[in-house]
Amino acid sequence: MKAEIITIGDEILIGQTIDSNSAWLGENLGLIGVRVSRIVTISDDEEEIRSALNESFSRVDLVLMTGGLGPTQDDITKKTLAGYFNSEFYFNEEVAAEIKAYFNSIGREPLEVNLKQAELPVKCTTILNTRGTASGMWFENDGKVLMSMPGVPYEMKGLMKDEVFKKIQTTFKTPAVYNRTILTIGVGESSIAAQLEQWETKLRDEGLGLAYLPSAGMVRLRVSGVGEDMVSIKKRVDQKITEALAVIGEISYGFDADSLAEIVGKLLKENNQTLSLAESCTGGYISHLITSVAGSSEFYDGSVVTYSYDTKKNWVGVSPESLAKYGAVSKSVVEEMALGVKEKFNTDYGISASGIAGPGGATEDKPVGTVWVGIATPSGVTSHLFTFGKHRLRNIIMTSNAALNILRKELLN
Template structure:
């Protein structure tokens, strides 16, 4: 089965808005067993919409489009689709009711423009929008379906999950497909690929595909198996994961949606302990990663962005002698930052980071990317030197995730 994705909006073409919808939809459609053959972004013009819809429907079993369904004059998707598929714009009362509820909840007056959002072509099957004003629409032409959804990501995602996916499952014969993502950290992609060369042959012999998905937060290894029986496919993937653990077990920190922050948080809870952080070059990013998780107050005591030497001295107790003789970006200073963090926050575990994020600040022997990262408990500490790249934003991210991975390993070995 073949699927295409169409995103509509001038704002996408000029770079004003980043298209995250296509990536999300491609992932969900491939999970269902579709082959994604084309992703296309076009302008808000009737001609462009008509040409793209006709082209993609001639090549696909299903086309998912997002955007162009707003109440303003530059949103031309709905009238264009009405012309393409026939029928006339009709009031869809369930959608109007949802729009009225939405405006009442917000304490806003309901205008005729907003009411017109509930007008949809009589030739479509509507998809209710519980989080916005534009309903979705499903059209059929021959053996192909077109699904038109709003471009607002959280509206689109909820509508796809609650309305479109059940429709697909009812109208398509879907293969059994099982996917499992193994999350790794601490090994470059090229080194990982070399290490897994034999493993890739093992997978190919069993009909399992492997994709490498690298980012500053680690490399995700996505294993996929397709067939007729899910239980058999799941067993194949379980065996494959056991093989993988034997090869790179020290680099695996979680599976599927687990992240390094969630893995660290989980481990802290298991040990009934707390964490505090002292950050210099990461500027609070480690704290952000931890506190974006619900319930993080259970395991996170607090943090300090000790960006200046004055704060390192006066708050964390780093001696002026250490700062003058070794510099802020050094092992002795990070060791002292760890001691100060444990003392100030009275936590069981601490992280401290000091580095040169760039693009300025490099000195002789300390190029941009030089970063000392330390983790500690009340009994012991571990401090290591890392050298990242020349890009400031990436250095900050890598330092933060490396610190979390160092802490996770540290907790697992003491």
């Protein structure tokens, strides 16, 4: 089954806001057997809205619309949809009570303009919004369905999870869909595809789907199946996942929504071991990833951002001789940083990173993207050299992921 998404908002068209809603909807609709075939962004204009609806309904039976439902005069979607479906308005007392409860929860009284959000088209099924004031509106006409929702991502996702996904499945009797994603790091998409060529050919011959989803230093492999029997589909997909893991080995670090930091944290906790960090080019980003994990205080003691020569010398004991002879971006310095921070915090592991994130700072033998990562373990210290690209933020992310992956492999081995 196919659907289309219409996003409304001048702020999206002029680049003030990024449309993250459509990406989330596309991914999650796919999980219930609905394929998004088109995404359109339009302005807050009555004719644009009517035209977009006519075009979408000429192709599909389900349209999801986000945005334009605020209480201000520039948000005209609700009025336009009422006209489109030839509907009068009525005052929904249940929605009004929900709006009052919402404002009371944040210590405020609703204004008259807020309570006008309870005025809704008679011909829609109201989907209560417990996270804001703009209700969702489900319209049905001649086998066609429009679901209109607020553009605030938190509110839209809540409506979809609470009611709309189930309502779509009931209304359209969507097929069973099962997806599982292998998370990999350290090897590029083309190399993985070469390793899995025979496996992939057989997978597709058996009617299953595979998508390669690359990001900074990582590749996600999503295996999917569609059919009538969920138990059978799940069994087939899981079997293919097992076969793939036997081929690609330790470059796989988890599944689906796992994060590399979560996996590392789990291994540290299982081993009853601790971690500290000395960061230079990453500026605390590795620490951010670690502390994003709930319960990280059980295994993470702390970090120092040793950005300058002086902080490297004074905070983690890097020798002036090493800095003078080899420079901050070197094997010797990151190993001293790793050992120094491990000793400073008295942890089992110390990780360090020093590199040239860019765009400046490069030398002839150390171009932008040159990074050294050090790891001090209970048995010694080692370091790893990487050459990333020329984009500063991407280099920071890739360095952080590489550092966590070095620690992951050390913990596994």
